[in-house]
Amino acid sequence: MPKESHEQKAARTARIIDALEEEIPEARIALDSTNDLELLVSVMLSAQTMDSLVNKVTPALFAKYRTAQAYADASEEELQQAISRIGLFRNKAKNLKAAMTIIVRDHGGQIPRTREALNELPGVGWKTAGVVAYHAFGTPAFPVDTHVGRLSRRLGLTSQEDPAKVEEDLQKLLPPERWGRAHQLIIWHGRRTCHAQRPQCDACVIEKECPRVGVTLSDLKSPASATKRAGRSRPAPKRRSAPSRKASPKRKRPTKAR
Numbered sequence: 001m002p003k004e005s006h007e008q009k010a011a012r013t014a015r016i017i018d019a020l021e022e023e024i025p026e027a028r029i030a031l032d033s034t035n036d037l038e039l040l041v042s043v044m045l046s047a048q049t050m051d052s053l054v055n056k057v058t059p060a061l062f063a064k065y066r067t068a069q070a071y072a073d074a075s076e077e078e079l080q081q082a083i084s085r086i087g088l089f090r091n092k093a094k095n096l097k098a099a100m101t102i103i104v105r106d107h108g109g110q111i112p113r114t115r116e117a118l119n120e121l122p123g124v125g126w127k128t129a130g131v132v133a134y135h136a137f138g139t140p141a142f143p144v145d146t147h148v149g150r151l152s153r154r155l156g157l158t159s160q161e162d163p164a165k166v167e168e169d170l171q172k173l174l175p176p177e178r179w180g181r182a183h184q185l186i187i188w189h190g191r192r193t194c195h196a197q198r199p200q201c202d203a204c205v206i207e208k209e210c211p212r213v214g215v216t217l218s219d220l221k222s223p224a225s226a227t228k229r230a231g232r233s234r235p236a237p238k239r240r241s242a243p244s245r246k247a248s249p250k251r252k253r254p255t256k257a258r
Contacts, residue, residue: 004156006172013157013173013182016206020185023205027188029135031055036111036136038062040118041071043128044096049087057085068109071100095123113137127163134183140176142167142183147190154194156211 004012020027030051031042038058046054061082065071071079079093086092099121103109111132112118118129130143144152144163148170152158158169174182193200198219201207 009157010173012209013170014178016155016209017174017178017182017185019205019209020189021181024185024188024192027184029131029184032058034062036132037068039136040099040111040124040132041096043131044099044123045083045086045092047088047092047123047128053086057083068100068103068111071096072104092123098122099124111136113139115139115141130167130183134180138180140179142170142174142179144170144183145187147187148183150196151186151190151194154199154210154213154215155206156213 031039031046032055033039033042041061042054042058045057064082065074074097076090076093076097079096080090083089083093083096102121103111107117112121113133113136115126115129115133118124118132119126121129124132127143127145130141133139134141134143142148144166149161149163149166152166152170153160157173158166160166160169170182171179189206193204199215201210201212201215201220204210
């Protein structure tokens with residue numbers, strides 16, 4: 001793909017997001033929650049953990065701890081037991097109690113509404129703060145997780161590795177009202193089609209907009225086709241059947257004369 005001006009890259013980014021919106025309009029955050037407190041807890045627990053596992057643990061957790069005060073009053077051991085199925089549960093229980101204690105003390109038990117204030121909570125980084133701020137309060141944010149960073153580089157939208165710098169580049173390409181939705185669409189596309197290894201470029205709706213930065217020919221070969229080719233190149237040798245042997249007749253023992 002030839003070198004682009006900022007205007008050309010912004011126009012291409014808009015076409016990419018439009019195409020993804022048409023392809024996967026059902027894209028939504030995978031974590032289950034019914035309010036901003038539950039959302040914050042779910043996102044905190046999801047670090048280095050599958051969303052599906054978090055969704056299995058949180059129903060009982062949410063039923064037991066309905067307010068920030070309830071989390072703050074609980075002991076770390078109680079919280080550890082409640083989330084013990086989740087990776088890094090000890091550290092997450094510690095952060096959960098500490099964050100809720102600050103929310104009760106400094107914010108009247110209400111979740112802070114700004115990304116900056118959320119970022120100050122223990123266990124809440126800039127990405128987590130952006131996810132909560134956007135999904136809970138509609139605050140414009142373009143959080144960069146593994147999928148967003150990886151696809152943005154593959155699409156040639158940024159060359160940065162640092163998530164904060166990636167977010168800065170992406171924010172320059174779309175208006176603020178599209179940031180949060182673009183974040184969600186890119187995540188779904190990364191999970192469904194544009195995999196880290198062996199991306200499904202032949203089934204990709206934005207293939208024409210993608211320069212495939214960092215993608216090699218071996219990445220595009222599927223394991224099935226590779227196995228098939230390997231099977232054709234070296235046919236299995238035929239086994240020769242062993243010659244059958246005819247059983248020799250049994251000799252009769254001579255009868256002794258009496």
